[in-house]
Amino acid sequence: MGFEKFGQISFTAQSKVGDDFVDYLEKGELRGTKCTKCGTTFFPPCAECSNCLSEEMEWIKIEGTGNLISFTEVNYGPTGFENDVPYILALVDFDGVKVFGRFSKDVSTEKLAVGASAKAETVTYEDGQVGYQFLPA
Amino acid sequence: MSKDVAIIGVGQSAFVRGYEGSIRELAFEAYSEAMKDAGITSKDIEASVIGSAPEYDKQRSPSGLMAEYLGLNPQPTFNVESVCSSSTTGLWLAYSMIKAGLYDPVVVLGFQKMSEITSADSQERMGRGADIMWESPFGTMMPAYYAMHAQGHFARYGTTEEDLALIRVKATSYGKINEKAVYRKELTVEQCLESAVVASPLKVFDCCANADGSSCMILASADKAKEISSKPVYVLGIGSGTASLTMTGRNTLYGLDCAKVAAKEAYEMAGLTPQDIDVAEVHDCFTIAEMMAYENLGFAEPGKGAELIRNRETYIGGKIPVNVDGGLLSKGHPIGATGGSQVRTIVLQLRGEAGDMQVPGAEIGLVHNIGGVGIYGNVIILGR
Numbered sequence: 001m002g003f004e005k006f007g008q009i010s011f012t013a014q015s016k017v018g019d020d021f022v023d024y025l026e027k028g029e030l031r032g033t034k035c036t037k038c039g040t041t042f043f044p045p046c047a048e049c050s051n052c053l054s055e056e057m058e059w060i061k062i063e064g065t066g067n068l069i070s071f072t073e074v075n076y077g078p079t080g081f082e083n084d085v086p087y088i089l090a091l092v093d094f095d096g097v098k099v100f101g102r103f104s105k106d107v108s109t110e111k112l113a114v115g116a117s118a119k120a121e122t123v124t125y126e127d128g129q130v131g132y133q134f135l136p137a
Numbered sequence: 138m139s140k141d142v143a144i145i146g147v148g149q150s151a152f153v154r155g156y157e158g159s160i161r162e163l164a165f166e167a168y169s170e171a172m173k174d175a176g177i178t179s180k181d182i183e184a185s186v187i188g189s190a191p192e193y194d195k196q197r198s199p200s201g202l203m204a205e206y207l208g209l210n211p212q213p214t215f216n217v218e219s220v221c222s223s224s225t226t227g228l229w230l231a232y233s234m235i236k237a238g239l240y241d242p243v244v245v246l247g248f249q250k251m252s253e254i255t256s257a258d259s260q261e262r263m264g265r266g267a268d269i270m271w272e273s274p275f276g277t278m279m280p281a282y283y284a285m286h287a288q289g290h291f292a293r294y295g296t297t298e299e300d301l302a303l304i305r306v307k308a309t310s311y312g313k314i315n316e317k318a319v320y321r322k323e324l325t326v327e328q329c330l331e332s333a334v335v336a337s338p339l340k341v342f343d344c345c346a347n348a349d350g351s352s353c354m355i356l357a358s359a360d361k362a363k364e365i366s367s368k369p370v371y372v373l374g375i376g377s378g379t380a381s382l383t384m385t386g387r388n389t390l391y392g393l394d395c396a397k398v399a400a401k402e403a404y405e406m407a408g409l410t411p412q413d414i415d416v417a418e419v420h421d422c423f424t425i426a427e428m429m430a431y432e433n434l435g436f437a438e439p440g441k442g443a444e445l446i447r448n449r450e451t452y453i454g455g456k457i458p459v460n461v462d463g464g465l466l467s468k469g470h471p472i473g474a475t476g477g478s479q480v481r482t483i484v485l486q487l488r489g490e491a492g493d494m495q496v497p498g499a500e501i502g503l504v505h506n507i508g509g510v511g512i513y514g515n516v517i518i519l520g521r
């Protein structure tokens with residue numbers, strides 16, 4: 001348990017990386033994992049390395065400025081998100097580690113362009129759920 | 138060039154909104170048409186492969202039901218699933234079994250009654266079409282993912298919303314003349330551009346029409362095909378590929394790697410190039426998907442897909458007619474049945490039986506069928 005706290009609506013309660021990931025978010029840190037044997041990095045974080053099959057992973061910080069790969073403003077949401085629209089989904093590349101998420105609700109698409117700089121920050125929602133969001137940088 | 142396996146019968150139901158019958162009856166429509174086309178009966182079939190996207194099925198393990206209803210007991214039956222490409226994945230399995238000398242002939246049946254579940258249930262399932270741990274919690278759905286590919290394509294290549302509208306306009310011009318299509322109306326570029334934005338830049342008319350429907354293909358070895366059929370169409374090349382389910386694992390967001398992998402494999406096996414293809418069916422679940430397919434299949438250089446549609450090269454009479462049956466956009470997209478319907482269209486084209494949609498003199502055809510947002514890609518090259 002623990003991972004059900006991640007995101008606006010969580011679909012998964014249990015994961016080997018879930019508790020730590022949520023703990024880091026609550027401390028204001030967005031983290032992925034890195035295999036200590038072969039150095040492969042993972043975001044979303046993985047508990048195991050598909051490259052060398054090692055289970056010895058360490059947590060790495062995802063910070064600084066990333067590059068906006070693409071985005072879209074969603075006007076029709078799936079169940080549970082109907083009243084949340086519009087929101088902007090995006091993929092941001094942090095120096096080779098790609099992160100999928102949403103932009104902050106304050107940001108409008110006019111301010112965004114593929115290739116622009118973006119950063120990530122952790123966020124606590126009104127109902128106590130935790131997550132992260134992007135901001136222009 | 139491989140000519141070991143042939144398609145000897147094809148069929149499909151009309152693609153409709155809200156089919157008024159059960160899934161077994163829906164499946165029977167395509168099955169019956171394909172079996173009559175091949176001129177055989179159920180006792181001649183040695184195995185069946187059934188494809189559907191199970192999140193829309195109330196019936197658990199539908200292959201058991203279908204084998205019974207279609208008179209295919211006690212022969213073995215296999216259930217396959219790769220979302221929107223389930224029925225061409227079924228073709229893969231049938232092809233492999235025939236080539237291995239296990240069963241011959243084999244029937245592949247795809248079906249989907251999307252109206253089997255309520256639209257609220259359907260909306261709920263759509264939210265889970267992605268990685269449910271890491272992406273669904275943000276409120277993702279299919280149009281949003283393809284919209285991100287459109288945005289990526291626009292930024293890299295200068296493709297425009299008008300270019301995508303041109304693809305929909307083409308689809309409607311053929312959907313209008315396809316009696317089995319769910320969307321029969323014609324649309325103008327203006328109507329497409331004025332439709333509501335679903336996920337920017339994709340609008341309502343950039344999205345395919347959901348439908349209920351079934352499709353069926355009967356495959357046989359070359360020897361058996363010659364014995365049974367006067368008009369076999371051969372599988373010349375077949376390729377399949379995958380890419381990460383999560384967007385974080387993708388190399389780019391302006392093309393689908395799974396399609397490139399599948400196309401390369403199919404072209405190599407067939408010993409053919411994109412220039413050899415006379416008619417193609419590509420997976421246009423969204424207009425941008427057809428645009429990317431032009432490039433991923435080599436019909437256009439990367440970034441030059443828009444020129445094909447601007448110059449009407451993908452209409453009948455153009456360099457490479459694409460989706461001249463209306464495509465998923467207008468013919469409709471009953472998930473598990475879609476790939477088999479694409480194959481049927483190409484088989485009819487190569488036999489010269491496509492009626493008003495006929496591409497004159499078509500000898501080599503290609504099918505491109507994608508599962509999910511480029512998770513699974515199947516490419517099949519067919520010829521007389």
Ligand SMILES: [Zn+2]
Binds near residue numbers: 053
């Ligand atoms: Zn490793």
